[in-house]
Amino acid sequence: MLLCIFLTCLNVMGMYKILLEDSIGYDFTLIAIHGSLEPYFLAYLLNKNLGLRLSRSREDLIIGNREEEASYPFFEFNDEHQYVDYYVLSNKTKIEVEAKAVIGLFESEKTLKTTYFIPEMPQVDYFIKVVEDGNAFAKAKALKILNQISHIVTAYEVDVSSLKNKEHLIFE
Known part of the structure; x- marks a missing residue:
């Protein structure tokens, strides 16, 4: 991830105004x-077809607040x-949430409730995030292989800059 900060000085009617703009560049590929x-x-199929050695992380990714904390397999x-x-x-x-109390026998x-890691893409089942140092990852070849796996309906690259919750993707 690249973070660029731009400072701009504006002279408005004899007063200087400093604007701080940040621009985050995402140096990874996201595949839906x-x-x-x-x-x-899925991890088994990816290991078999892409020659990877994916293993389950000791801890799941946890997103949310105290009332609704969601854990995503990773x-x-x-x-x-x-x-x-x-x-x-x-x-x-x-995730398990408490339903709103209604007057009756069962108060709580x-x-x-189904929650989504990237809420604006609820139809996607999994994401593959590929962080590369240089251009070693062959996107086109990987996408072709993924789309040939019979258990996968489709796979495609996601434009990260168009996502609202892209900060969820900043982890390592």
Whole structure:
């Protein structure tokens, strides 16, 4: 991730105004995957077809606040020879929330609610984040292989700059 900060001085009617603008450049590739697979099975398919060694992270990614904290399954592989890091994470998870109290016999009832890692893309089941040092990652080849896997409905690159919740993707 690259962070650029620009300072601009404006002279407005004899007063100087300093504007601070930040521009974050994302130096990773984000691939969306559609397919109703279990996380471990997707990791197995990616390991088999892309020659990776993804393993489950000791801790899931946790996003949210105290009332609604969501935990997303997370797999990772650091390819030290190619200088590429791969992260596979689920876009959907279910959390238990308390339903609004209604006058009646059951005052506090818990229900399951589906939450999304990237809420503006609820149709996506998984994301692959590829962080590379240089141009070692062959996007076109990987996408072609992913789309040939029978259990995956489709896979495509996501334009990170168009996402509202791109800060969720800043982890390592």
